[in-house]
Amino acid sequence: MPSCKGNTRYDFSFDRVFPPACSQADVFEEIAQLVQSALDGYHVCIFAYGQTGSGKTYTMEGPDNLDQETLGMIPRAVRQVFQGARELEPKGWEYSFSASFLEIYNEGLRDLLVGRSDQAPDLEIRRVSQASEDLHVPNLRCVPVASEEEVLKLLHTAKANRSVAKTIQNDRSSRSHSVFQLCIKGYNTDRALRCASVLSLVDLAGSERLKPQSKSERLRETQAINASLSTLGLVILALSKKEPHVPYRNSKLTHLLQNSLGGNSKMLMFVNIAPLEENIGESLNSLRFASTVNQCHIGTAPAHKKGGGGLPRTSDVGGGGKGPGPN
Numbered sequence: 001m002p003s004c005k006g007n008t009r010y011d012f013s014f015d016r017v018f019p020p021a022c023s024q025a026d027v028f029e030e031i032a033q034l035v036q037s038a039l040d041g042y043h044v045c046i047f048a049y050g051q052t053g054s055g056k057t058y059t060m061e062g063p064d065n066l067d068q069e070t071l072g073m074i075p076r077a078v079r080q081v082f083q084g085a086r087e088l089e090p091k092g093w094e095y096s097f098s099a100s101f102l103e104i105y106n107e108g109l110r111d112l113l114v115g116r117s118d119q120a121p122d123l124e125i126r127r128v129s130q131a132s133e134d135l136h137v138p139n140l141r142c143v144p145v146a147s148e149e150e151v152l153k154l155l156h157t158a159k160a161n162r163s164v165a166k167t168i169q170n171d172r173s174s175r176s177h178s179v180f181q182l183c184i185k186g187y188n189t190d191r192a193l194r195c196a197s198v199l200s201l202v203d204l205a206g207s208e209r210l211k212p213q214s215k216s217e218r219l220r221e222t223q224a225i226n227a228s229l230s231t232l233g234l235v236i237l238a239l240s241k242k243e244p245h246v247p248y249r250n251s252k253l254t255h256l257l258q259n260s261l262g263g264n265s266k267m268l269m270f271v272n273i274a275p276l277e278e279n280i281g282e283s284l285n286s287l288r289f290a291s292t293v294n295q296c297h298i299g300t301a302p303a304h305k306k307g308g309g310g311l312p313r314t315s316d317v318g319g320g321g322k323g324p325g326p327n
Ligand SMILES: Nc1ncnc2c1ncn2[C@@H]1O[C@H](COP(=O)(O)OP(=O)(O)OP(=O)(O)O)[C@@H](O)[C@H]1O
Pocket: 020, 050, 051, 052, 053, 054, 055, 056, 057, 058, 059, 063, 064, 173, 174, 175, 205, 206, 272
């Protein structure tokens, strides 16, 4: 993928490049198997990275005036998961699902499924129990869902709650990470098998570099965003190098996703690039970040299962993940 600044040409190489004319369906086709593997018991984490206005929300959710053509990755992924679960029913698999949607702003968590006045005051990431490494957010609304339509209603609620915050606090959504998670539990009573996984779809905050003239509030936001994006890079780098210490706890984003990054997970990152010349500096920055991502190979992911062999086989996506390095 060539990118030009003045007379200088920069070349980058990625698994796949989607030019502007590509449809949402074309993009989803690339991740469909990965999404499907969440039903096989793999944690799946999909990120959208890029500068503000480059199309991250469009990619993940779709535009405000959604139609079947412009549906983003989240509604398409949800549709595929429910369809896949139905197809596994004749093989004895029964699934249950629950969904949550939160926002991380200035290292604070906010539940996007409840209104501003009903927010739990102390949303924190905790271990599920002393004996477990699994993490959760007590008091976060986690809604049992049984159909695509039920999830779409939740997405609608989250969007409405986000736009209220956007009005109160000028364009806050650009400066927060949003994390949609679908928890998937599968049971096969005939064969005494169960699997559990989380499908996480993350719209990252805009990746702009700090502008020297930034006012103090904007400065704090940008520092928080840069620190968490950089930690995400360091976490993935540490996983790819199999380092003994992975700095998950250095940001709320990586701490929240700790169970979904690394060992039992598959990961994919979209990097959104604004095609305008005036954005070339940020675009190059994003492409460099993405290049480092592309060079990280984390290894083969074992599925999250209990019981004998014979998990549901819905896909044959190879294991492994890719991750970014720091800027
Ligand atoms: N592929 C596309 N086709 C048509 N319109 C698009 C496309 N991608 C983005 N847009 C439009 O560009 C504008 C900015 O996109 P979007 O809000 O998704 O950017 P973003 O990276 O999420 O920004 P922010 O960081 O502020 O949330 C929106 O009006 C969106 O509808």
